[in-house]
Amino acid sequence: MxxxxxxxxxxxxxxxxxxxxxxxxxxxxxxxxxxxxxxxxxxxxxxxxxxxxxxxxxxxxxxxxxxxxxxxxxxxxRTFEAREIDELYDMRTAYEMYAARLVCERATDDDLAALDAFVSETAEAMSSGGGGSYPADRDFHVRLLHLAGNATLERAALETQAQISLARSMSAQVPVRAKAALDEHADIVAALQARSADDAAHFVRQHLDHARRSALAALGFDDDSRRGSETS
Amino acid sequence: MxxxxxxxxxxxxxxxxxxxxxxxxxxxxxxxxxxxxxxxxxxxxxxxxxxxxxxxxxxxxxxxxxxxxxxxxxxxxRTFEAREIDELYDMRTAYEMYAARLVCERATDDDLAALDAFVSETAEAMSSGGGGSYPADRDFHVRLLHLAGNATLERAALETQAQISLARSMSAQVPVRAKAALDEHADIVAALQARSADDAAHFVRQHLDHARRSALAALGFDDDSRRGSETS
DNA sequence: GGTCTGTCAACTGTCAACAGTTTGCCGGAT
DNA sequence: ATCCGGCAAACTGTTGACAGTTGACAGACC
The missing domain is CATH 1.10.10.10 (Winged helix-like DNA-binding domain superfamily/Winged helix DNA-binding domain)
Known part of the structure; x- marks a missing residue:
């Protein structure tokens, strides 16, 4: 500086x-x-x-x-309190659940096949290389949002992701949930390919709930400190 | 000026x-x-x-x-194209579907009773007075968002609503969907009181899909001009 | 008549200086 | 030693002026 x-x-x-x-x-x-x-x-x-x-x-x-x-x-x-991070994950969940529904309705089979391939490749690369797959995790969500075909939604969701990323930078990073996250991604893709929007949305929420808990834990917040400071 | x-x-x-x-x-x-x-x-x-x-x-x-x-x-x-308005309604739907889920999980019975009463009172006032119930429609959504207990989500949703309001101001207003909207609100509240999140989310989407079509029609866009100008 | 070009007014982008507020420090009183 | 009051430095909020760009108008040329 x-x-x-x-x-x-x-x-x-x-x-x-x-x-x-x-x-x-x-x-x-x-x-x-x-x-x-x-x-x-x-x-x-x-x-x-x-x-x-x-x-x-x-x-x-x-x-x-x-x-x-x-x-x-x-x-x-900006600094973030537990409650704010929790709220950001709610936002992210709202965006991506709806994005998953849109993908179910709009994406072509080819699009979904490509997404499926991406997950598989990441899985292989991880089982051999073994490195932290966080960037790949982010890529998956970026791709999902893009397939929803709604630029406004995509921008807003990425903005929220940026805030979450900033919030997470307050801790010493890397909770390494890589393998579990990858499996959950596979579940989501399977539901998308089956064109069952409810299932896809459900798996998205489940996945993001896990990510939320992992993030809050990494930041040293006990699991329900997120409801701590009531403002209203 | x-x-x-x-x-x-x-x-x-x-x-x-x-x-x-x-x-x-x-x-x-x-x-x-x-x-x-x-x-x-x-x-x-x-x-x-x-x-x-x-x-x-x-x-x-x-x-x-x-x-x-x-x-x-x-x-x-700002001016809005059909596609942008469509995307804004997607955003709004994403917000309010998730808000409905949160309300199902978090709101007290008293909260829901109050919301129910609000809808009933609006219905009575409308059947007697007969006036346009659009402000009441907005109030319902504002209350729903507030009951979700997520300030970040509430703010973002209101911001999107403001954009939609601005977009609608481009036409000579008032599509008078008042009665149908009120019935749909009642459906939503019933699902909330039954604590069935899936149903509540479903009714919210249905309601907002109707509002979306009404808005696009009022603005003189034929029903699928919203997919017109592909950008990607 | 229509089109192209040069000039000009209006307006936005940027800067440097002024004014008011906050904060930290220092001295003195308790 | 601690607490309080006031002073001074640092920084933000605001202003007015300068510079570069845009769009339009007028006039020349085809």
Whole structure:
């Protein structure tokens, strides 16, 4: 953060837009961690721009749920309480259950065969290589959402996934649920290929419930601290 | 738009935040209609502020999907194509189906009794007064979302509802589906009280599918123009 | 008459400076 | 030693001015 020129801005578009994507990457990369404050003057000068465009980028990122703005105090990389993470997983579940229904109705057999192949290949690669299959897990969900054929839904779901990813970055990562997740993916694909929307939705929910519990546990929240701080 | 002082800004908070809510209301009120451009200098001077805070508010409203920003051309109140409206109804359906499931699991009997009473009262008021029950329809969905007990989901769903409301403002309004909608609400409540999540979700989807068709028809889109402009 | 080109006004993108608020520090009183 | 009040530095909120881009209009040319 202190080295003069820092990361460089891409070449086209307005400063505001370029800065938005750049800062988003810095947040999701972990270059700036949850709780950190964004010092407008130093960050702006590090990027070689003035505070105006930076502030506009900050407003948008706050709208995406990646930053929290406190009046007269500044913009902070968002931190998450147990309850908020729980709510984010609800959102994700809502999106993907419905996406699964849409896939059942709209996807071609070829699409589903490709998804099936993807899961199989991942399984093979994992049983031989043995590495952490988290990126493949994310890919599966990205593919599922894309097959639903709803760009708005896809964007919203990815935004929620980004928030979850940020929340998970608060812990020392990698709960290694890889094998179980893969089996659950296979269940989902099977239901999709059988064109039974209810089953697919059910398996999606089951899968995400497991992921939710795993994430909350990795973050050190006991299983029902998520209902702790009632706001209403 | 041309009367000097225009609508006044509320008293507390930053100009940026106040302007955001004020402009949002202007958009949803129809004070500025879909397709209209926001002239930064004239709007800022009408609000008695400078362009900086206004631009920040514009960024946030664009993130909410109420404005579309085009580089070097300005911010326009968003317009919607048939496909986008269809996608928004998908979003809404995803939210409310899952909300219904959550209500089945979490709401107290008293909560559901109150919701039931609300529907009955609306029905009576409508059979006597006979007026358009659209505000009551909205209230029902707002209550349902609130009972789900997930603030994040509630906010996102209301944001989508606002976009749909804006989209519908492009037509000369009021398809008067009031009576049928009310019956469908009653079906949903019955399923909730029976604590059968699958049925509740099913009725929610059915209800929103009807609302979707009604909205698309009111906007003059033939029933499947919504799949018209493939982007992918 | 129609089309193309050059010029100009309007507006957005960006910047640098000013003003008000918050926060941390320092000194003094208890 | 601790707590309180006030001062000063740092930072955010806001402003007004400058620069680059866009779209339209007017005039020349085919």
């Amino acid at each position: 202190s080295d003069g020129a820092a990361t460089e801005l891409t070449r086209d578009g307005t400063f505001s837009a370029r800065t938005e994507t750049l800062v988003r990457e810095m947040i999701l990369d972990g270059t700036i961690a949850p709780g950190d404050r964004l010092n407008e003057v130093s960050l702006a000068s590090a990027l070689g721009i003035s505070r105006g465009p930076l502030r506009e980028a900050i407003q948008r990122l706050a709208g995406e749920g990646l930053l929290t703005i406190i009046s007269h105090r500044g913009a902070f990389v | 041309s009367d000097g002082a225009a609508t006044e800004l509320t008293r507390d908070g930053t100009f940026s935040a106040r302007t955001e809510t004020l402009v949002r209301e202007m958009i949803l009120d129809g004070t500025i209609a879909p397709g209209d451009r926001l002239n930064e200098v004239s709007l800022a001077s009408a609000l008695g502020i400078s362009r900086g805070p206004l631009r920040e508010a514009i960024q946030r409203l664009a993130g909410e999907g109420l404005l579309t920003i085009i580089s070097h051309r300005g911010a326009f109140v």
